[in-house]
Amino acid sequence: MVEEKPLFGALPGDPKAKTWKVKVFDSKTGEVYTADVPEDRYILYYLAEQGMEMPAQCRNGCCTTCAVKLVSGEVHQPEALGLLKEMKDEGYALMCVSYPRSDVEATTQDEDEVYVKQFGESFESGGVVPGAVLDAIEDD
Numbered sequence: 374m375v376e377e378k379p380l381f382g383a384l385p386g387d388p389k390a391k392t393w394k395v396k397v398f399d400s401k402t403g404e405v406y407t408a409d410v411p412e413d414r415y416i417l418y419y420l421a422e423q424g425m426e427m428p429a430q431c432r433n434g435c436c437t438t439c440a441v442k443l444v445s446g447e448v449h450q451p452e453a454l455g456l457l458k459e460m461k462d463e464g465y466a467l468m469c470v471s472y473p474r475s476d477v478e479a480t481t482q483d484e485d486e487v488y489v490k491q492f493g494e495s496f497e498s499g500g501v502v503p504g505a506v507l508d509a510i511e512d513d
């Protein structure tokens with residue numbers, strides 16, 4: 374018999390690690406994900422192991438699909454490459470690379486909204502419209 378591996382291949386962590394109550398409201402589905410998450414585990418991975426599938430794509434801190442806005446609490450997210458410092462300072466977090474540092478309440482965010490908020494205004498065109506068709510490129 375082949376032993377099934379955890380869905381996300383997460384590390385086991387320290388079984389004696391302190392845990393924090395994490396509650397994430399999924400603004401698209403209305404689901405609420407709650408668990409006592411060890412402080413040495415990424416929140417998204419731990420929730421998945423408990424059977425709660427949050428929105429996610431890269432699971433590596435780059436794409437912002439798992440972005441949340443913290444309602445209360447603190448997370449540690451040094452590997453969150455997909456978020457500018459300013460966004461982290463505003464309370465945004467990427468759950469796939471966030472460790473809880475207190476009890477946490479958060480709400481999922483729309484990926485396009487987060488992306489446009491931090492990068493859209495930087496584009497040469499002056500911004501982007503989510504879902505818009507690219508302008509046709511004319512030859513010189």
Ligand code: FES
Pocket residue numbers: 428429430431432433434435436437438439440455467468469470
């Ligand atoms: S799933 Fe891509 S940043 Fe978390």
